[in-house]
Amino acid sequence: MINGQKNDENISDTDRAAIITRLQALELYTTSIGCIPEKMLFELKLQYWTIKELYFSPYKVYLNAMTRTKFLLKFLQTQKYITLDNEDKLTDFISYFIKILREDFEKGENNNAKSM
DSSP, X not given: OGGGOOOOTTSOHHHHHXXXXXXXXXXXXXXXXXXXXXXXXXXXXXXXXXXXXXXTSXXXXXXXXXXXXXXXXXXXXXXXXXOOSSGGGHHHHHXXXXXXXXXXXXXXXXXXXXXX
């Protein structure tokens, strides 16, 4: 998804455009990777992948209400509990990150239902 590359050939052009729009809204889309440090580039790729996975999940609707601050807060909370010092922890990291995002979505949905 970096620089408009088609990293996943199974994504339609319409879906790719929608995902890029969401990434741009969250200020996570970049067109130039030459000046980005390796660690930051890796984190951006994780965030891009998470947005893509959420886009193709039942939680897609919640992406519309997600703010950059809330998304990055959850990412930093995940980093606090699961450090990525080796590739073995990558699956754990992504799973936990999506889990806490999902919990936040559900909590927000429950709060909206109670206020009605």
